[in-house]
Amino acid sequence: MKNAAELRELRTALQQQAQNGRAKPRIVVGMGTCGIAAGAKDVFNAVVQEVESRRLDVVVAQTGCIGMCQREPLLDVELPGGPRVTYGNVAVKDVPRIIASHVLNGSIVEELAVAQFPAGELRAENVPSYDELDFYRKQRRLALANCGRIDPENIEEYIAAGGYEACVKALTEMTPEEVIAEVKRAGLRGRGGAGFPTGLKWELTRQTPSTKKYIICNADEGDPGAFMDRSLLEGDPHRVIEGMIIGAYAIGADEGYIYVRAEYPLAIKRLELALQQARERGFLGEDIFGSGFSFNLQIKKGAGAFVCGEETALMASIEGKRGMPRPKPPFPSQSGLWGKPTNINNVETFANVPELIRLGAAGFSSIGTQGSTGTKVFALTGKIANTGLVEVPMGLSLREVIYDIGGGVPGGGQLKAVQIGGPSGGCIPAELLDLPIDYESLRSVGAMMGSGGMVVMDQSTCMVDVARFFLRFTQHESCGKCTSCREGTKRMLEILDRICSGEGREGDLELLEELGHHIRDTSLCQLGGSAPNPVLSTLQYFRAEYEAHIKDKRCPANVCAGMGAPFAIDGQLCIGCGLCIRACPVGAVSGERRKPHSIDPEACILCGACAAKCPVHAIAQGA
Numbered sequence: 001m002k003n004a005a006e007l008r009e010l011r012t013a014l015q016q017q018a019q020n021g022r023a024k025p026r027i028v029v030g031m032g033t034c035g036i037a038a039g040a041k042d043v044f045n046a047v048v049q050e051v052e053s054r055r056l057d058v059v060v061a062q063t064g065c066i067g068m069c070q071r072e073p074l075l076d077v078e079l080p081g082g083p084r085v086t087y088g089n090v091a092v093k094d095v096p097r098i099i100a101s102h103v104l105n106g107s108i109v110e111e112l113a114v115a116q117f118p119a120g121e122l123r124a125e126n127v128p129s130y131d132e133l134d135f136y137r138k139q140r141r142l143a144l145a146n147c148g149r150i151d152p153e154n155i156e157e158y159i160a161a162g163g164y165e166a167c168v169k170a171l172t173e174m175t176p177e178e179v180i181a182e183v184k185r186a187g188l189r190g191r192g193g194a195g196f197p198t199g200l201k202w203e204l205t206r207q208t209p210s211t212k213k214y215i216i217c218n219a220d221e222g223d224p225g226a227f228m229d230r231s232l233l234e235g236d237p238h239r240v241i242e243g244m245i246i247g248a249y250a251i252g253a254d255e256g257y258i259y260v261r262a263e264y265p266l267a268i269k270r271l272e273l274a275l276q277q278a279r280e281r282g283f284l285g286e287d288i289f290g291s292g293f294s295f296n297l298q299i300k301k302g303a304g305a306f307v308c309g310e311e312t313a314l315m316a317s318i319e320g321k322r323g324m325p326r327p328k329p330p331f332p333s334q335s336g337l338w339g340k341p342t343n344i345n346n347v348e349t350f351a352n353v354p355e356l357i358r359l360g361a362a363g364f365s366s367i368g369t370q371g372s373t374g375t376k377v378f379a380l381t382g383k384i385a386n387t388g389l390v391e392v393p394m395g396l397s398l399r400e401v402i403y404d405i406g407g408g409v410p411g412g413g414q415l416k417a418v419q420i421g422g423p424s425g426g427c428i429p430a431e432l433l434d435l436p437i438d439y440e441s442l443r444s445v446g447a448m449m450g451s452g453g454m455v456v457m458d459q460s461t462c463m464v465d466v467a468r469f470f471l472r473f474t475q476h477e478s479c480g481k482c483t484s485c486r487e488g489t490k491r492m493l494e495i496l497d498r499i500c501s502g503e504g505r506e507g508d509l510e511l512l513e514e515l516g517h518h519i520r521d522t523s524l525c526q527l528g529g530s531a532p533n534p535v536l537s538t539l540q541y542f543r544a545e546y547e548a549h550i551k552d553k554r555c556p557a558n559v560c561a562g563m564g565a566p567f568a569i570d571g572q573l574c575i576g577c578g579l580c581i582r583a584c585p586v587g588a589v590s591g592e593r594r595k596p597h598s599i600d601p602e603a604c605i606l607c608g609a610c611a612a613k614c615p616v617h618a619i620a621q622g623a
Contacts, residue, residue, distance in 0.1 A: 003290040004168040007159070014160035023080050025058045025103050027051075030074040030148060032065030032234045033266050034227070038072035039091070046095040047075070058103060064235020066148030068135055069388040071114055077102050084130075087112045135386055138404050140367060140393045142375050143351035147235030147389075152270050155277040158238040164283055166357035170246045171291040176206060179250040183353070185361035187373035192218060192309075192346030192451050193424075193526065195372070195439040201343060204333040205251040208341040213253040216337065216344045217244055218314060219260035219267070222306040223422030224473060225381045226453040229347035231389050232377070233260065233267035236351070237274035241297065243350030245283065246357060248295045251343050256295065259314050261302040271299055306477035310525045311336075311344045313479065324479045325525035346451065348377055368394030372438035376449065382419075382456035385410045392437065399433040402456055413458045417541070421450030423470040424530035426537030427463060446537040448530070462559035463542040464549055467535045468496040474531040485528030488519035492535060500560040504550035513539060558621040565621045566604040567611060571596035573618035580610035580619060 029035070029044040044062060051058050066074050071088030077098065078084045085108055087098060094112060101107045115133055130136045141147075150157040158164075170179050184199030205213065217240060221229040233240060244256055260268055275297060278284045286294045300318050308314045308323040315337045317323040336342025352374060356364045365373040372394040378401065381387050385407030392401055398418055402408060409415050417427045426447035428435065435441050439449055457466065475489040492515050495508050516532030523529045539546060548554050555563040569580070569589075576594040583589075588604045591597030599610065599619075611619040 004172050007164060007168055007289070011159050011162075011165070014156050018157075018160050022078075025056075025080065026061065026076075026078040027058060027099075027103065028061045028063050028076040028078070030064070030066050030072060030076075031062040032231055033264075034065055034069045034231075035072045035074060036266070040073035042092050043073045043075060043090050043095060046092045047099070050095055050099050054099070056099075056103070061151050062153070063150060064147045064152045065231040065389055067144070067389040068114065068386065070386050074114075079103070079106060082106075086114045086130075088114045134407070135388070135390075135405055138396060138400055139391055140375050141391045142355045142367070143232060143239070143348050143377055144235070144389070144391045145355065146239060147231065150236070152235050152237055153273055155238060155274065155281065158236070162358070163238050163354075164242055166354035167242050167245050167283065168289055170357055171249055171289050171293055176250045176252065179246060179357070180206065182361050183250070183356060186356050186364040187361075187371075188349070188352055188356055188364070189372065189439065190345055191348035191352070191376065191449075193448075195449055198345060198349055201333065201345070202247060202250050204331070205253075205341050205343040208334055210341045212255075212340045213251055214337045214340055214342040215244060215248045215251060215253040215256040216311075216314065216318070216342060217256070217258040217350055218309065218311065218344055218346045219258055219264075220302050220306075220309045220314060221264075221347075221451065222261065222304070222309055222477075223424075223451055223453045224470070225379060225455050226422055226451055227379045228377045228389065228452045230264050230267050232347050232351055233264070234270055237267075237271045238278065239351045239354055240347055241274055241278055241283075243353035244297060245288070245295055246353050247343065247345065247350065249291075249293050251341075253343070254295055256297045257300045257318055257337075258297065259300045259302055259308070259318060261304050263304055268299060268301065275299070305479075306473075307479045307525070307527050310527055313525070314344065315342065322479075324481050325527075327524060348452070369436070369438050371440055376437060376452060378452045378454045380406050380454050380456070382454075383409050383413065383415075383458040383461070384456040394438050395436045397434050397436055398428065401437070401454070402433065406456065409456070409458045413460075415456065416459050416461055417457045417463065417466075419455040419457065419466065419470070419534070420453070421448040421533075422453040423473045424448065424526065424533055425450045425453070426533045427457075427466065427541065428537070429541040446533065446540055448533070460557055460559070462500075462555055462557040463538045463545050464496065464500055464555075465557075465559050467538045468493065468500055470534040471496060471531065474527060478527065478531075482522075482524040482528060484519050484522040485524070485531065488515050488523075489528070489531050491515055492519070492532065496535070499546065499549045500555075500563075502549070502553045502560075502563045504546075506550070508550060509539060509543070509546055561607050563606060566601035566606065567599050567608065567619055567621050568601070569597050569599055570618045570620075571598075573616050575616055575618075577615065579613040579615065583609040583613040585609060 031040050047060050073090045075087045075090045101109050180199055180202050188198040189195040219229050302308050305323050308317050310325045312326045313323040332342040368374050375391050375393050377391045380390050415430045417429050419427050428447055471493050475493050478485050480486040516536045519532050520529050548556050574596040581589045588600045
């Protein structure tokens with residue numbers, strides 16, 4: 001691609017081609033990792049086979065994650081001049097029916113659709129758009145604008161959707177200083193952690209004199225329950241590449257890396273293909289769009305160390321060293337990769353850049369709040385009806401995300417807490433659900449935005465066990481370089497293990513707080529600096545649960561083995577299979593085959609092995 005005019009001509013031609021393609025029925029299957037894991041590949045193959053066997057003139061395509069992960073596999077049908085209808089939880093056996101009924105006869109298979117429609121003839125006005133569905137109504141998709149809408153392996157679909165338009169504008173109509181000023185005015189903050197102003201980080205890197213500079217995309221997503229970066233890279237890799245090109249132009253870098261963990265094979269595959277396509281089109285390489293700016297980009301696969309999400313450890317890994325943090329200053333903007341000025345942002349930050357340039361600073365900053373502009377992508381998981389990938393304007397309340405988008409706790413259960421920010425974040429109690437989602441508000445209650453994990457917990461969750469789970473993760477992932485993190489998290493974990501096994505003692509809670517504050521204040525990097533957050537936040541809001549474990553030797557949620565009421569069997573549910581008898585390590589379970597069994601409460605050691613094996617869920621504590 002020699003210049004901007006050629007790109008605009010190509011876009012016009014592709015849009016006309018897409019318009020002509022709408023004269024044919026179109027079937028699109030969600031083929032992100034979530035969809036494939038649920039069986040989307042088999043559904044896709046079944047669609048192809050059915051279309052071919054019927055000799056239908058139908059377009060069959062793939063897309064990335066649409067966001068409604070709880071309804072995977074997802075399949076969209078769009079008839080010429082008609083609405084786009086999404087089917088959820090589609091099985092291979094459903095494909096012939098959908099094609100025969102909807103594609104051939106225009107009749108929606110209502111029980112498989114993600115929304116219910118008025119009876120009668122299929123008309124556009126009958127079918128709600130995505131924005132009208134409950135799951136999307138309060139979302140605002142900027143970074144995810146193309147995810148679930150285009151084929152991520154087809155650069156032409158990205159271009160037809162406006163792709164690389166912002167890149168043309170930045171490289172041919174703006175100076176690097178003007179790009180940085182626009183990002184600063186827009187108020188874009190880093191989406192990967194503490195929310196450092198992106199424009200300021202770019203400015204500091206540009207101002208550092210050097211003939212060689214680097215730009216890095218941190219895609220080392222390792223938080224439990226987080227899949228935002230993966231879904232973005234799988235669903236719209238060119239958006240991230242375009243954001244990196246603009247960022248490289250702004251800071252004066254001619255070389256960049258996308259650091260992505262090797263556990264993301266589909267994301268890597270689509271990134272490699274996108275980079276190849278971008279090079280072939282001239283979007284990467286020498287003299288991009290005739291601007292005189294040259295830039296090359298490559299992928300670095302990480303081995304899965306959580307600490308490599310920390311920027312100095314990440315750079316050490318790229319250099320071929322063990323991924324361990326180093327003291328700052330000097331900051332990467334001063335001395336980063338191989339000692340050269342380096343800028344690092346995460347996947348979502350770069351994905352926002354093209355939309356920011358397209359909307360302009362005023363348009364972008366009109367979304368969200370004054371101090372936290374734009375949107376934030378969250379992975380909504382846990383005890384929630386609608387698990388999935390959501391993007392909401394900053395300032396929306398936790399309650400709106402959990403209930404209006406997520407559908408609340410399944411079965412009308414009672415929400416207990418929300419863990420936000422991953423293992424480095426904090427647990428927010430139900431009474432604070434009206435808290436707006438922005439950097440300062442979350443920090444004020446002991447949590448943090450982090451990369452965007454949001455885990456919902458109900459009353460069956462033990463908050464002491466939750467704190468132990470996240471601390472076990474960060475303790476295991478500690479690189480061991482600094483004593484406070486290496487030894488401090490180990491001592492905290494030992495105390496939590498003791499409390500959860502019924503051996504907690506007076507003074508443990510005060511010791512946990514003392515250790516937590518010390519680790520947070522003295523650790524070398526933010527892995528250690530934030531590792532105590534889940535413990536400290538649960539101690540702040542759920543101290544009574546800790547005290548019940550220690551003083552009463554009781555787990556209020558009946559989760560911690562060895563504590564609480566003995567297990568018992570519901571005789572009306574028990575089918576007498578005998579699995580619980582074989583699972584019990586102390587012989588506390590007895591009964592004849594195909595007759596209700598029973599548990600001796602005096603012999604029960606509360607290990608829960610019987611309940612774990614019961615196929616009909618007839619065993620519970622205190623049942």
